[in-house]
Amino acid sequence: MPTPPLFIADLVVERGDKRIVDGLSLSLAPGEIYALLGGNGAGKSTTLFAILGFLERQGGSLTVGGVDVAANPDAVRRQVAYLPENVALYDHLTARENVDYFLKVAGCPRSRADVDAGFEGVGLAAAAWDERAARFSKGMRQKTAIALALLRETPLMLLDEPTSGLDPAAAGDFHRLLETLGRRGVAVLMVTHDLLGAADTADRIGLIQAGRIAREWTASPTVPRFDLNALHSGFASAR
Amino acid sequence: MSDLKREAWLLGRSRAALAALLLLFLCAGAGVALGLATVSRDRAAIDRMLAGQPAEESALAAFVDDAGYGAYYGFQPTWNPPSDLAFAALGNRDIAPTMLRIRALALEGQIYENEAANPELALPGRFDLAFVVVYLAPLVLIALLHDLWSGEREAGRLYALQATPAARRHIWGPRIVVRAGGVLAVLLVPFAVGAAITGTSPLRALAFAGIIVLACLFWTAVALLVARRGNSSAVNAASLAALWFALTLVAPAAAGLAINAGVTVPDGAALARENREDVHAGWDRPRDATMQRFLALYPQHAPGSALPPTFHWKWYFAFQHLGDLHVASASKAYRDGIARRADLARAAGWLLPPAGLSQAMARLARTDVAAQLAYQQRIRAYHTRLREFYYDYLFSEKPFGPADLATVPRFDPAGGM
Amino acid sequence: MTQMIAIAAAELRLMLRSRLALIGLAALLLLSGIAAVTSAVQTASASATRAAAQAATDEQFKTQPSRHPHRMVHYGTYALRPVGPLAAFDPGVDSFTGTVLFLEGHRQNSATFGAARESSDLVRFGQLTPAFVLQTLAPLLLVFLGFATVARERERGSLRALSAHGASAASILGGKVLALGGVALLAMAPALMALAWAALRHPGEGGIATLIALAYGVYLLVWVIGITAISALARTSQGALVTLLAIWAIVVVLVPRAAAGWAGVAEPLPSRVDTEFAIAADLRRMGDSHNPDDPHFAAFKQRILKQYGVATVDELPVNYRGLVGAEGERLTSELFALYAARADAIQLGQSARLETLGVLSPALAVRRASMVGAATDVATHLAFMNRAEAYRYQLIQRLNGLQVTQVSSADDRARSRDPLADQRTRISADFWKTMPQFQLAPSAPATRAAAMLPAMALLAFWLAIGVGLLWLARRNLDQTAA
DSSP states (O other), X not given: OOOOSEEEEEEEEEETTEEEEEEEEEEEOTTOEEEEEEOTTSSHHHHHHHHHTSSOOSEEEEEETTEEXXXXXXXXXXXXXXEOSSOOOOTTSBHHHHHHHHHHHTTOOOOXXXXXXXXXXXXXXXXXXXXXXXXXXXXXXXXXXXXXXXXXXXXXXXEESTTTTOOHHHHHHHHHHHHHHHHHTOEEEEEXXXXXXXXXXXXXXXXXXXXXXXXXXXXXXXXXXXXXXXXXXXXHXXX | OHHHHHHHHHHHTOHHHHHHHHHHHHHHHHHHHHHHHHHHHHHHHHHHHHHHHHHHHHHHHTTOOSHHHHHXXXXXXXXXXXXXXXXXXXXXXXXXXXXXXXXXXXXXXXXXXXXXXXXXXXXXXXXXXXXXXXXXXXXXXXXXXXXXXXXXXXXXXXXXXXXXXXXXXXXXXXXXXXXXXXXXXXXXXXXXXXXXXXXXXXXXXXXXXXXXXXXXXXXHHHHHHHHTTOOOHHHHHHHHHHHHHIIIIIXXXXXXXXXXXXXXXXXXXXXXXXXXXXXXXXXXXXXXXXXXXXXXXXXXXXXXXXXXXXXXXXXXXXXXXXXXXXXXXXXXXXXXXXXXXXXXXXXXXXXXXXXXXXXXXXXXXXXXXXHHHHHHHHHHHHHHHHHHHHHHHHHHTOOXXXXXXXXXXXXXXXXXX | OHXXXXXXXXXXXXXXXXXXXXXXXXXXXXXXHHHHHHHHHHHHHHHHHHHHHHHHHHHHHHTOOSXXXXXXXXXXXXXXXOOOTTTTTOOTTGGGSOOEEEEETTEEEEEEOOTGGGSOGGGGGOOOOHHHIIIXXXXXXXXXXXXXXXXXXXXXXXXXXXXXXXXXXXXXXXXHHHHHHHHHHHHHHHHHHHHHHHHHXXXXXXXXXXXHHHHHXXXXXXXXXXXXXXXXXXXXXXHHXXXXXXXXXXXXXXXXXXXXXXXXXXXOOOOHHHHHHHHHHHHHHHOOTTOTTOHXXXXXXXXXXXXXXXXXXXXXXXXHHHHHHXXXXXXXXXXXXXXXXXXXXXXXXXXXXXXXGGGTOHHHHHHHHHHHHHTOSHHHHHHHHHHHHHHHHHHHHHHHHHHHHHSOHHHHHHTTTOHHHHHHTOBOTHHHHTSOOOOOOOOOHHHHHHHHHHHHHHHHXXXXXXXXXXXXXXXXXXXXXX
16 A cells, blocks of 8 residues: 555644644545534644644654654655645735745746646636736735645645635636646645535545544545535534 | 755845845945045055155254254154055044154153044044944844744745745745845955955955954844744844844943943043153253263263263253153053053953954954054154164264264164064 | 823823833933933043143143243143033043143144043944933934834724724824823933033023023934834834834934045045144245244344344344244244144034034934034034134243343353353243133033024924924825725
């Protein structure tokens, strides 16, 4: 069996003296899209930060592509593209300059044609490519950042509330994009409030509660992929 | 390397950062230019003094028929030429004279003379490269580094950047190097130009550049220590500015105040007056006693020491010198007091890096208080040679004419102590 | 108005509750207090030392034994520059000039012994005096306390809330200025107390001290208004802080030094040696008393002989040597005065350049006003030098006059050969007691006040700029609220 892009078992993370993540287990296969749902403070973002190595874990194991994040956070970050919730770009740089800069920072520069294709792929209007980010709407920033994450071509992608603030059409486009990613074999872990969006795209949905996965649903091969009523009531009971 | 290029590019895209670096570059350039202009003016003044000396001597030659006249009227130039680094750290060359013409009379009445200078120009301090390094460069470093992390956090980019592999090595390290290096470059380029124009010895130029690097490293370290603490950009900027302000403005001034209060320097005016009293009382003292005291110091002149009943220059110059000896210990206490203050200030420099670095630059450029005291010591040594040259003529009654003026010992600025 | 006061009160309450603000203010007050006390003590001691030295040197002159008057010409005397009445508040250039001037015949010496030359290199970092605290440190404290005054409200969104509650931009800004101005007033207190203390000890200085206080008041008000305006115009408090720190560094640190460096290079002052050489060359041209065939002194001799109606010097009823000495002194002193006037003009020109550059920095303007008012500027020093030179000439010529009338011509001629004649040339010690003493009264406060006017006008110009900036900020706030 190949090493999973993300493997988490019995993860424990504390912030200060508070135990935020408490025995969370989760494993992603290549190409799998996993949506992590949960109320505020349930531990969603903390889990992402633990994967990125921003926070130390107090227990359990956590590997990305078989690499333990505690042992080698850089090797992990090389395999992870991360899209923060509030995408912030350098306002004084254009979309292209931002993407170029961050790609160089990440150590994987891309050609101009690749970047163009990336922008096209996320549906960023061509007129905006060489426009300064200061004038961008939230959706345009999001698209720029997603293009950036895609251009990284990592086996694992972490998305923090990727569709918050996007209009329904843009959110729909985004979900189509995710499916493409999945087909390319990229494993995606996204933290979201957007139940419908998750149900539309995810292969599995996990409900996080008190720092662990309380319930989990797997998409059925037939439509509807999830039982929306079950999701709703599960989500409601978690609050 | 590509990381550095990338960060340099990013820095270049920030208009405020570029403006700060450009301003610093202009200031460093102006500091070097003013320093070079001041040094060349100093050199020109010295050259004018040396060029004018023959005219003075030929005027003297027209009536000199006695060694006593030569000794009394013959002013000789002494000077403290600017070193090859003086342009970068002008130090105290504006408040302590760098040229002085002296004669064989009592030296204590001559050595404290001041150069003509407008004190209002000395009051705010010199505008030279050392000032730019000690005062302005830290402010630019603070401006460029205070929000290194907090700025990204406040803009929401911090996690995106931290999530990239080896952020420390690939982002923060290069970013710090580029920013501190930019400051260093705009300081070192004008310095290198100035050093090349002056023809500074490479080793000394390198040492001076080393002090500039140290100054930048110190403030970079301070800025990073504060920036890492996780406060907001505004708090970081305020803390760093307060630190700069305390270390560069308040503490050195307070230390100077404490040192001056703690080490009293004897009243120079009283010293000069006491010298005058003793010299002029010499006219009325028994002449034999004066000569005996003088001959105890210069026994070799005993054979020619007999005095005529009327005025004779050997007696006159004997009591001039005895007047200097009369206040020798007070004069030494005066110098020692100043030297002690300078020593304490150097010690304070270890605790106050801006003051320490500034003093190190002036020391290397030989424009500090110690250099001024050393110049005075060279004047004293030369004065002794000058006196003794004339004693030989006066006590041997060897004739002295215009031709002998050419053999008067000359001051050697390099030492000759 | 009540709105404005409420806003000011809220701002002051915030400062009172901020530990950093209180520490900063306390530190400034402490520094200011230290500066006031040490400066007062040092000035008092310098003043006493110099007065005692002047008295001692006058006494020494009077108690010299009987001697030839020309020996007294070389014995000479000292003039000490008195410490200005308000020097405890602003010592100005006092440390950077010599304070003691040796006055003797045929020579013009420089003033020697100043505090800066007797200090370590640290003196160049500035002297901790009440004036330094007000010019340099107080504005920076105001920047720290005030940079966020409006920007903070904008960042937190409370600016909108204030507008929503009916506060106009004018009353918001007015309240902020009022609060920061109150702090500025408090920060000024110790330094102003030092000024008042100095003024009280010197009757007649009260008016000029008030004018100086007014100059500093306007200067700090310019800062208060400017800080508030920039805080309102900046998008973030960080931006406001960085901008204000840059302005402070340029106005207070950079411009004064650059201006001084520029003035020195643009209008160079000849060195002392240059002047000595030029005077010596002029003298050789005009008349050489060593040369018996010198045309000037030959003509002088003819004039004297004619005046007394005699044919030879020996027939003169007075001592011709004394007359020649006096004539020589007259010639040299005329040249001294001529060259001193040129050098003074250059120095005053340099200072005028600095004053003009007050257009670039209110710190230069207030420093100028303060030094001129406290009589510690370069003009005061030059006045001392000129007064001392005039006194020197008067003293030397009186001594030469004694040689003319009290020393017999024959004895004077014979004294280098004949010890008895030498003995007879010594005139009574009582003559020394009749010589005038050096005195220098400080310039009248009204004169100083008039000299302060250009600098005061520059401060008013800065106040206008500050008000203009505040008006811009008001418009900006009105627009964002709309």
